[in-house]
Amino acid sequence: MKKQITVTVNGTRHQVEVPHRLLLVDLLRDELKLTGTHQACTFEGVCGACTVLLNKEAIKSCMILAVQVDGQDITTVEGLASDGELHPLQQAFKEHHGLQCGFCTSGMLMNATEFLQKNPDPTEQEIRSALIGNICRCTGYQNIVIAIKAAAKQLRTQTD
Ligand code: FES
Ligand code: FES
Missing domain, CATH: 3.10.20.30 (Beta-grasp domain)
Structure with missing residues (x-):
């Protein structure tokens, strides 16, 4: 049907x-x-x-x-990207090596997009808690957390 x-x-x-x-x-x-x-x-x-x-x-x-x-x-x-420009989260993942195989990456990016809209200045612990439903088998998460923190800073700059 x-x-x-x-x-x-x-x-x-x-x-x-x-x-x-x-x-x-x-x-x-x-x-x-x-x-x-x-x-x-x-x-x-x-x-x-x-x-x-x-x-x-x-x-x-x-x-x-x-x-x-x-x-x-x-x-x-x-x-996420607009007018040929990567979204700040995509750019930060690229710059801070927030991915290896990339299989988890789109899910990480989408979750982080919503998270940063709700919490624009998160602590490292808050980022780690937000990622609890997104599994990465490659990176050990450290660079993902660094990338999200960097993207948050960039996004705050854009809205100031
Ligand atoms: S494929 Fe949807 S949560 Fe794993
Ligand atoms: S980068 Fe390979 S699963 Fe996350």
Whole structure:
């Protein structure tokens, strides 16, 4: 059984017909070809690689059905950069070596995007707590934390 839904992804409105049981992560990756959103834990909701923003709130896109986002606004990692400029978080991950294989990175970036909107001047401990739902098997997290701290500083400068 299928249902027609309308969803805005990275500012573009899409009308798609989806099976009732299609997951949002599969809509993004398979139907809309936005493969920056990853999936790593076979839909157990523990790794965070599939994190996107739903109406500016970070959610795990393997834990929600596509039909549940009908009429809603989604941002994926492809929507972070603007006018050919990396988002400050992307730039900071690049400068501070906040990634190795990169598989967790889009989820980290999307989670951190929401986190810094709510907490623009976080402590290291607050950053580590915010990352609890995002698993990285490569980096040991240290450079990710450094990158998020640097991005926070940059973002505060932009809003001053
Ligand atoms: S694929 Fe969604 S949390 Fe792991
Ligand atoms: S950089 Fe490889 S899983 Fe995080």
